[in-house]
């Protein structure tokens with residue numbers, strides 16, 4: 137360090153270090169809580185576990201002000217577009233934690249309405265197992281995330297790292313779409329014709345849907 | 349319980365109902381769809397029963413049920429009395445696969461509105477006269493009825509965009525006496541967005 | 550959107566969507582309202598965002614395997630759902646449980662009820678801006694969590710009840726822990742009352758808001774604290790007593806106006822009643838067996854399975870084939886924290902349930918939501934929503 141710098145109480149460091157230090161100690165979560173895991177997240181916030189120890193107590197309910205998207209709970213197909221949209225609304229840098237078995241893999245709801253893991257829709261940084269995960273494991277995930285934040289260099293590297301995952305998602309959603317088209321024909325046959333015409337009558341809310 | 353013993357003969361003569369043999373632990377009657385509305389109205393208002401509360405509407409699919417012959421579906425109405433605590437009765441209506449129609453009771457009990465929508469959603473049973481028979485638990489693009497026994501549990505169906513509640517809201521406004529003159533443009537999804545939605549490749 | 554009101558006025562309404570991911574919609578639900586300025590003209594609710602297919606999943610496993618799914622119905626009071634489901638199945642067997650199990654189930658149910666009410670009021674307090682109330686109420690709930698952890702190994706989704714018994718007997722020191730929780734809960738309650746009772750903001754935002762008439766509430770099928778807040782003293786524990794609830798000394802709490810204030814206060818008062826019941830039940834707790842002795846219904850313990858062949862076979866059978874519930878149909882309603890939790894069970898005599906239908910108490914409450922909020926302010930809808938305690942897991946199943 138040069139003497140001038142010492143006099144002015146200046147220290148030098150890499151910008152990455154400084155930015156990351158700031159980021160990692162105030163990761164504001166957006167709790168996308170849908171089910172039981174959200175209750176455990178509420179416990180994490182209360183006095184016994186105290187999330188403010190790592191600077192994350194400031195829970196924001198708007199995606200535009202938060203850094204971490206915390207998906208706590210089961211994601212169903214009905215919710216998937218919403219989750220996707222919320223993820224898109226968040227500003228970079230953004231991280232995603234999948235909390236609980238349901239968010240990671242669909243959990244033990246293996247049926248027609250649950251998404252088998254949110255990584256079909258959005259990229260995920262940290263997964264937490266458990267049904268529900270204990271608050272301790274939630275902290276563990278936050279520490280992991282902090283480590284991840286620490287060695288990141290701005291946006292570039294991050295975009296690189298997510299590229300793979302995003303491509304994966306694109307592939308998956310394409311597969312699902314093809315699957316859907318295949319199965320739709322099957323499903324049509326299944327519902328007997330009389331019912332089908334009635335169903336169409338009732339469902340006919342959107343005029344443009346007919347063309348599909 | 350003796351309330352049912354006094355009630356049943358009345359129902360039998362008036363509405364030609366039968367006792368449900370499968371109800372060993374509580375009281376259930378089997379009725380024809382044609383008398384359902386009269387029966388429920390009677391149960392709700394008559395002094396001898398006073399079933400003021402409709403607890404639940406249950407759909408049942410008997411496809412492949414052991415030793416069972418008869419119509420494929422059944423709809424069950426669970427009723428309970430508040431003024432005479434402890435009095436409960438279930439009313440069961442069989443619905444055949446060709447017919448699939450039951451009269452609605454959503455004007456008798458407001459809660460039946462949603463419960464019938466649920467049965468419709470899960471089993472595809474049409475409640476004639478229902479004001480707004482839409483899916484309730486599954487999304488708008490869902491095909492088929494998931495709780496039917498022939499719907500494989502693993503058949504997943506993606507939704508491309510968010511549901512759209514504006515028609516329902518307009519209906520509600522109209523039922524309150526408002527007249528919609530002009531729809532708001534910004535909340536109408538355009539066709540492109542509707543088909544691709546926010547899950548884009 | 551431009552509309553013409555019934556009185557001929559021309560209005561320009563703004564459609565506003567709230568939820569499914571919104572701070573005030575705990576869990577996942579959505580309502581779409583048409584606003585005139587700040588007051589709600591019309592609103593429609595939409596549910597199903599957490600429809601996880603409980604009923605389909607239940608048809609795939611054995612009767613016993615449904616128990617973990619019931620945990621996740623109302624996850625704020627998981628054990629009560631277990632008990633409700635097990636009791637429904639036991640009623641089909643016409644089983645008589647050992648005395649100790651009954652008392653333990655009463656204690657567990659009441660503790661769960663306390664926890665559930667704590668969460669509801671705490672979340673409502675949070676929504677009204679009182680974080681202090683939130684922390685006070687969560688304090689006693691965290692103590693209960695410690696007990697549950699010691700008892701079952703899980704914090705939230707416990708799966709403690711079994712058909713024909715309980716997972717295991719209580720640990721040593723359970724009684725003292727429960728008494729300590731009761732004491733702490735009483736203290737927290739008085740703190741919370743000190744926060745709320747004469748708090749101008751709280752009163753202004755709750756009294757007279759979202760009121761419901763008793764007749765209308767009955768038509769809408771409301772049960773539990775929300776119905777009692779309107780003044781109808783309907784409680785299954787008194788009306789159709791089970792587990793000897795009639796022998797305990799407690800009162801049914803009722804409100805008068807059926808508004809947000811009454812609903813929250815009825816819940817707080819019910820915590821007090823629950824503490825009373827728990828204290829009395831603890832006094833009655835005597836040592837004894839907790840499971841019924843029938844290898845066809847309750848899985849024999851490990852110790853027995855290693856000793857005699859019959860218990861071993863019983864273990865195998867109940868794991869592979871499941872409990873064989875007699876064929877028939879049955880509806881059973883249980884007074885859960887939120888209202889009447891009903892199970893409609895259809896059995897074809899095999900080891901798997903043919904149909905399990907849940908009657909979720911908050912379904913009926915949310916169905917009436919538009920009646921509660923139409924005509925009031927947008928902010929009041931938040932207070933109303935948190936007071937009717939919508940648990941998405943139960944609402945959508």
Ligand code: SF4
Pocket residue numbers: 171172173174208209210235236237238239243266267268269621706
């Ligand atoms: S992982 Fe378990 S606790 Fe978490 S949302 Fe899923 S079912 Fe509920």
